[in-house]
Amino acid sequence: MIEVTGVKKTYRSGETLVHALRGVSIKIENGEFMSIAGPSGSGKTTLLNLIGCLDTADHGSILIDGTDISTKDKQELALLRRRSIGFIFQSFNLIPVLTAFENAAFPLSLLGLEEKEIQRRTMEILKEVGLGDMAHRKPAELSGGQQQRVAIARALVKDPQIVLADEPTANLDSRTGQEILELMEGLNRNHGTTFVFSTHDKMVMDFARRLVLLHDGLIQKDESQEPSLGASTTLATGVSTERQGG
Amino acid sequence: MKSRLFLLRLAMKNLFRHTRRTFITGISIAVGLAMFILIDSLLVGIEEDSTRNLVLYETSSTSIMKEDYWAEKENMPLKHSIEKPEAVIEALQPTGYSAAPRISFSGELIMRQDPYPEDGSMQTRVIAIDPSLDTEVYLLDESISRGRFLEQDEMGVVIGEWLAEDIGADIGSPLTIITRTKSGYFQTIDVEIVGLVNTPNPIVNRTGVYIPLETADYLLEMNGAVTQIDLSFPYTTDLKESTANIQSALSKLPPSTMDELAVVDWKELGKDFVALAAAKSGGTKVILFLVFLIAAVGISNTMLMSVYERIREIGMFRAMGMSDGEIRLAFLMEAGGIGLIGATAGVLLGVLVNIPMVENGIDYSFLMRDFDMGYRITGIARGLWNYGTIVSAFVTGIVLSIVIAFIPTSKALKMQVTDALRFQ
Numbered sequence A: 001m002i003e004v005t006g007v008k009k010t011y012r013s014g015e016t017l018v019h020a021l022r023g024v025s026i027k028i029e030n031g032e033f034m035s036i037a038g039p040s041g042s043g044k045t046t047l048l049n050l051i052g053c054l055d056t057a058d059h060g061s062i063l064i065d066g067t068d069i070s071t072k073d074k075q076e077l078a079l080l081r082r083r084s085i086g087f088i089f090q091s092f093n094l095i096p097v098l099t100a101f102e103n104a105a106f107p108l109s110l111l112g113l114e115e116k117e118i119q120r121r122t123m124e125i126l127k128e129v130g131l132g133d134m135a136h137r138k139p140a141e142l143s144g145g146q147q148q149r150v151a152i153a154r155a156l157v158k159d160p161q162i163v164l165a166d167e168p169t170a171n172l173d174s175r176t177g178q179e180i181l182e183l184m185e186g187l188n189r190n191h192g193t194t195f196v197f198s199t200h201d202k203m204v205m206d207f208a209r210r211l212v213l214l215h216d217g218l219i220q221k222d223e224s225q226e227p228s229l230g231a232s233t234t235l236a237t238g239v240s241t242e243r244q245g246g
Numbered sequence B: 001m002k003s004r005l006f007l008l009r010l011a012m013k014n015l016f017r018h019t020r021r022t023f024i025t026g027i028s029i030a031v032g033l034a035m036f037i038l039i040d041s042l043l044v045g046i047e048e049d050s051t052r053n054l055v056l057y058e059t060s061s062t063s064i065m066k067e068d069y070w071a072e073k074e075n076m077p078l079k080h081s082i083e084k085p086e087a088v089i090e091a092l093q094p095t096g097y098s099a100a101p102r103i104s105f106s107g108e109l110i111m112r113q114d115p116y117p118e119d120g121s122m123q124t125r126v127i128a129i130d131p132s133l134d135t136e137v138y139l140l141d142e143s144i145s146r147g148r149f150l151e152q153d154e155m156g157v158v159i160g161e162w163l164a165e166d167i168g169a170d171i172g173s174p175l176t177i178i179t180r181t182k183s184g185y186f187q188t189i190d191v192e193i194v195g196l197v198n199t200p201n202p203i204v205n206r207t208g209v210y211i212p213l214e215t216a217d218y219l220l221e222m223n224g225a226v227t228q229i230d231l232s233f234p235y236t237t238d239l240k241e242s243t244a245n246i247q248s249a250l251s252k253l254p255p256s257t258m259d260e261l262a263v264v265d266w267k268e269l270g271k272d273f274v275a276l277a278a279a280k281s282g283g284t285k286v287i288l289f290l291v292f293l294i295a296a297v298g299i300s301n302t303m304l305m306s307v308y309e310r311i312r313e314i315g316m317f318r319a320m321g322m323s324d325g326e327i328r329l330a331f332l333m334e335a336g337g338i339g340l341i342g343a344t345a346g347v348l349l350g351v352l353v354n355i356p357m358v359e360n361g362i363d364y365s366f367l368m369r370d371f372d373m374g375y376r377i378t379g380i381a382r383g384l385w386n387y388g389t390i391v392s393a394f395v396t397g398i399v400l401s402i403v404i405a406f407i408p409t410s411k412a413l414k415m416q417v418t419d420a421l422r423f424q
């Protein structure tokens, strides 16, 4: 579980101060499928970065499974990210010299797992995202949607506690974007992995079971909703009981 | 451990994917190193050749003179001569070094119109040599370009070929030398040019005047005395050691004789040359440093580019929990790989080009005749195999490449992860 309490973040750009977050509190339960929405500049990326331990808050606290991340040093945070947090980026950020398989296997290589184990788990997740037969392709030989699938596989392969996705569909056409969201939703149900993704696209927001609306660095709305597509079989409480392991 | 291996694989993949960059950086390292190797080879080669030519044609390895003669070497005073050279040579036998007696004295060369183009004279140093013993120490006899070498007790003279050209002399031309005998009387020596020498030592070619020892002995009233006894041993011999050998051999002589003798090695004798060489080696270091700088700039340019264009990638690595150390290691291994490729190519290139430089050398005789560069070589500069330089160039190429990649990588790692991820 992740608890964000009274978080503020101010950027200084030259003389002016930009209050990106002005006191944000949310609780994210394990297994949620949640969207952080809001107009450009509302603080979505800032919030995701704070939850993802990529940046530190000026005020307030963020607890991950009861531990305040501000008590951890740079190295401990890196280790936490390596083990427990998966990232999906808007621009995919795959390593161009590596194949789809190698990209997806990257987090496991970092964890120093056995080669056999890496092989097994990577192939499994690649099949799950529908790229079982494209494992040997380089990112340049894949479409945008396929690249984002590799990125999703990379985020999920280590079975993280939470996957953070900053505008995962913004670089894709709406059809492909929808496929990606359906894939994420399916993985959320099958693996019980928490997903938090940001967007300013109405269609994408509707996919979430919980919608947090940011405006000018403050939470305007935070409510559970009936997901629009594909997710109809899941309860709208946003809490899944299927989560397996840590 | 496994993740290290993974980082190595990643580094190598990056290396071979960015072929253009790897190629350009590799080339700049290779060219820099090859130049480094060649210049070093040539400079050391020239120095080595110069030293050999100094010793074999000009100074000998070590010379024994009266202390007073050495003190007044500019005037070459005959009154400070070694009276009994045979005794000294005899005493030197245990050292195993070859010895040649010589008389060096100053004289005035007189040239008269017909056969010379015009009347003229010049102050010079004349060296009287024993035609048979001298060849044990010097290589003059092998350098006769025209005419023949000196014979005992003849009124002949051998001079440097360039000197002959300068004064307009030829084989058969008469030459008059005006000098003073040992006891100070004026003496006129009329000789005929029997041979010209063209040695690899430009000083000899430009200034050498040689007459037979016996002729000089008689005309200068030396009574068997000589100004010096020149010794020959390999020029690579440790001079402290050889001097000690000589001194211990000389100590067998009667104390009075021995006390007055100076043992002067080629480094002392060729002081002008040695000082010049030292000055040049300073210049050499500057040249080598410049070459080094060129290579460094070439490497750093491409290294900087390669890191900056991948700042987002570094941001992604960090977001995924890679430690700074691991990222740095990956980039440094990549840089080391480029360094290895460049250094290998550079050493190969350097060695390949150095082969003809060592075998044939560079012919610049057209320059040597008119410009005195102070080196004791004529015309051909030869390279030398300098394995130390080749190895250190190789290592330097790799280390340099790694060190230079370190800077931009550190800069990228100092950025906030979030800034690195947004970097365009």
Ligand SMILES: Nc1ncnc2c1ncn2[C@@H]1O[C@H](COP(=O)(O)OP(=O)(O)OP(=O)(O)O)[C@@H](O)[C@H]1O
Pocket (backbone or CB within 6 Å): A011, A012, A013, A018, A019, A020, A038, A039, A040, A041, A042, A043, A044, A045, A046, A047, A200, B419
């Ligand atoms: N590194 C930074 N330095 C200065 N200001 C920043 C920085 N990052 C974000 N900001 C500012 O903070 C505010 C919130 O930015 P943030 O990126 O969180 O918004 P966002 O909701 O993700 O917007 P978008 O939809 O355009 O991605 C913006 O006004 C932005 O200009």
Ligand SMILES: [Mg+2]
Pocket (backbone or CB within 6 Å): A044, A045, A046, A166
């Ligand atoms: Mg954003």
